Amino acid sequence: MSERPRTEPARGMRDFLPDEVRRREYVIGLITRVYERYGFEPLETPAVENIETLLGKYGEEGNQLIYKILKRGEHEASGQADLALRYDLTVPLARVVAQHQSKLPRLFKRYQIQPVWRADRPARGRFREFYQCDVDALGSTSPVVEAELCAAVSDALTELGFNDFVIRINHRQLLTALLAWAGVVEGQQSDALVVLDKLDKIGADGVKNELAARGIEAEASDALLSFFTSHSGVVLDMIAKAIENDAVGSAAWTNLQDIMHLTAGTSAAGRLHLDLSLARGLSYYTGAIMEINVPDLAGSLGGGGRYDNLVGMFLGQDIPACGFSLGLERILVVMGERSMFPTTLAMTPADVMLATFDAAAMGDAMRVAATLRAAGLRVLVYPEPDKIGKQIKYADGRGIPFVALLGENEITGGTVTVKHLAAQTQHTYSQSEAGSKILEELTQRG
RNA sequence: GUGGGUGUAGCUCAGGGGUAGAGCGCCGGAUUGUGGAUCCGGAAGUCGCGGGUUCGAGACCCGUCACCCACCCCA
Numbered sequence: 141m142s143e144r145p146r147t148e149p150a151r152g153m154r155d156f157l158p159d160e161v162r163r164r165e166y167v168i169g170l171i172t173r174v175y176e177r178y179g180f181e182p183l184e185t186p187a188v189e190n191i192e193t194l195l196g197k198y199g200e201e202g203n204q205l206i207y208k209i210l211k212r213g214e215h216e217a218s219g220q221a222d223l224a225l226r227y228d229l230t231v232p233l234a235r236v237v238a239q240h241q242s243k244l245p246r247l248f249k250r251y252q253i254q255p256v257w258r259a260d261r262p263a264r265g266r267f268r269e270f271y272q273c274d275v276d277a278l279g280s281t282s283p284v285v286e287a288e289l290c291a292a293v294s295d296a297l298t299e300l301g302f303n304d305f306v307i308r309i310n311h312r313q314l315l316t317a318l319l320a321w322a323g324v325v326e327g328q329q330s331d332a333l334v335v336l337d338k339l340d341k342i343g344a345d346g347v348k349n350e351l352a353a354r355g356i357e358a359e360a361s362d363a364l365l366s367f368f369t370s371h372s373g374v375v376l377d378m379i380a381k382a383i384e385n386d387a388v389g390s391a392a393w394t395n396l397q398d399i400m401h402l403t404a405g406t407s408a409a410g411r412l413h414l415d416l417s418l419a420r421g422l423s424y425y426t427g428a429i430m431e432i433n434v435p436d437l438a439g440s441l442g443g444g445g446r447y448d449n450l451v452g453m454f455l456g457q458d459i460p461a462c463g464f465s466l467g468l469e470r471i472l473v474v475m476g477e478r479s480m481f482p483t484t485l486a487m488t489p490a491d492v493m494l495a496t497f498d499a500a501a502m503g504d505a506m507r508v509a510a511t512l513r514a515a516g517l518r519v520l521v522y523p524e525p526d527k528i529g530k531q532i533k534y535a536d537g538r539g540i541p542f543v544a545l546l547g548e549n550e551i552t553g554g555t556v557t558v559k560h561l562a563a564q565t566q567h568t569y570s571q572s573e574a575g576s577k578i579l580e581e582l583t584q585r586g
Numbered sequence: 587g588u589g590g591g592u593g594u595a596g597c598u599c600a601g602g603g604g605u606a607g608a609g610c611g612c613c614g615g616a617u618u619g620u621g622g623a624u625c626c627g628g629a630a631g632u633c634g635c636g637g638g639u640u641c642g643a644g645a646c647c648c649g650u651c652a653c654c655c656a657c658c659c660c661a
Contacts, residue, residue, distance in 0.1 A: 201660090
C-alpha cells in the first residue's frame with residue numbers, strides 16, 4: 141500500500157482553476173490599462189533575489205517573514221541561506237534602478253504585477269504567495285508624483301466598480317515632528333507609533349496604558365492623544381502650533397497639503413483623508429504614506445509611500461522615489477463577495493463545439509473546426525464519437541452556446557448543422573458560411 | 587503568536603457506542619441524428635492521521651495535522 145502524495149497545494153499557496161484565472165486576468169488587465177494611461181512602463185524581476193538585497197529593508201518583522209532558500213550542494217547541510225524569494229516589488233525595483241541606471245530614463249515610471257512571497261500565517265485575503273500591482277515613479281520629489289499615484293489607483297478601483305474606498309494619508313516626517321514635540325524621545329518613537337496605530341481598536345485609555353507599559357512618559361502620551369482624539373479644525377490648529385519651530389515638520393505638512401490640492405481635479409478628489417494614526421510597517425518610507433481601505437475588509441486594499449533613500453542603499457547615491465501597491469488578492473476577495481465581476485466575463489471555454497456521430501468523421505471535424513477558427517471563433521472538437529445526446533449535454537454543461545453537428549448528411553453535402561442551445565433552434569449552413577453565421581448570432585445575443 | 591469552530595463518497599452534509607448514509611454530481615438504461623425534466627439501475631469512503639478506552643469506536647479520551655472564523659500583523 142504505497143502512500144499517495146497529498147494533493148493540496150502547500151500551505152498559503154493556491155491553484156487557480158480556469159474561472160478564477162479569468163477573473164484574475166480581468167482585474168490585472170484593467171489595472172494595467174489604467175497604469176499605462178499614466179505613462180507607466182512594464183517591468184519584471186526574478187522571483188529570487190540574493191538574500192542581502194532583501195535583508196534589513198523591511199524592518200524587524202519583515203526580515204522574519206522572508207522566504208529563505210538554503211545554499212545548495214555541499215553547503216546544504218549548513219542551513220545557511222544565500223537566496224530568498226522576493227518579499228515585495230519595491231526593493232527589487234530599487235535594485236534594478238541602481239543596476240541599470242544608465243539604461244533607464246532620468247524620470248522613470250514603472251508598473252509591475254507579479255507574485256511576492258511572505259512566510260506569514262494565512263488568513264482571509266492573506267496568502268503566502270500573492271500578487272501585488274505596483275506603480276512607482278523615480279527621479280522626482282514633486283508632490284505631483286504622489287498626487288498622480290493616488291489618481292491612478294483611484295481610477296483603477298473606480299473602474300473596477302469600487303465606490304466606497306478611502307485613501308488614508310499621512311507623512312513620516314510630520315509624525316516624527318509631532319512625536320518630538322510631544323516629548324517622545326527618539327528611541328521610543330517607533331514604539332509609540334505602533335501603539336497609536338491601534339487607537340480605533342483599543343480606545344484612548346487602551347493606548348494610554350500601552351504607552352505607559354512601553355515606558356513613555358504620561359505627559360508625552362497625553363500630548364499625543366490630544367492630536368489623535370481631536371477633530372478636524374481643532375487638530376489643524378494644533379498641528380500648526382506643534383511644528384511652527386520645526387522646519388522638517390513644517391515642510392512635511394506643506395507637502396501633504398500640496399498633495400491634497402493637486403488631486404482636486406482627479407478621481408482621487410474626496411478619497412484622500414488625513415489620518416495621523418497611519419504609520420505603516422515598512423521601514424523604508426521617508427515621506428508621505430498612504431493606505432487604501434474599504435469598510436468590509438479588515439486589512440487594506442493597498443498602500444504606498446515615498447522612499448527617497450532606498451535606491452541609495454544600492455547605488456550609493458539617493459534617487460527620490462514614491463510608489464503605490466494594490467493587493468490583487470484583497471481586491472478579488474472583496475469583488476467576489478460583492479459580485480462585482482461583469483457578466484460579460486467569458487466563463488466558457490469555447491463558442492462552438494463540433495460533434496460527430498462516428499470516428500470516421502473526425503478528419504472532417506478537424507477541417508471544419510479550422511475554418512471556424514479562421515473566422516475568429518473559439519472552437520472545441522469533441523474527441524469521442526459518444527452518443528450525440530451526451531455530447532450536447534457536455535456542451536450545455538460547459539456553457540458552450542453552439543453545437544455544430546457533422547454527420548453523414550452534412551459531410552456529403554459539405555454543410556454543417558448549427559444548433560443554438562439556449563434558443564433551441566438549428567440551421568444547416570454550408571461549411572464556408574457557418575463561421576460568419578455563428579458570429580452573427582453570437583453578437584445578436586449581446 | 588492568541589481564542590473558537592470544523593474534518594465522513596468528487597461536492598454539500600447527516601449519523602453522538604452495535605451492518606457506512608442522503609442530496610447533488612458521475613456512469614449505464616428507458617430514449618442507437620439532438621441537451622436541460624422524469625423514472626430505473628450502478629460505481630464510489632481503511633469516517634483527516636496516530637495512539638488509547640471497549641467484546642465492539644465514525645461516535646468517547648489523548649495527541650497530531652489540515653482548513654475556516656475572530657484577534658495580532660499585513661497586500
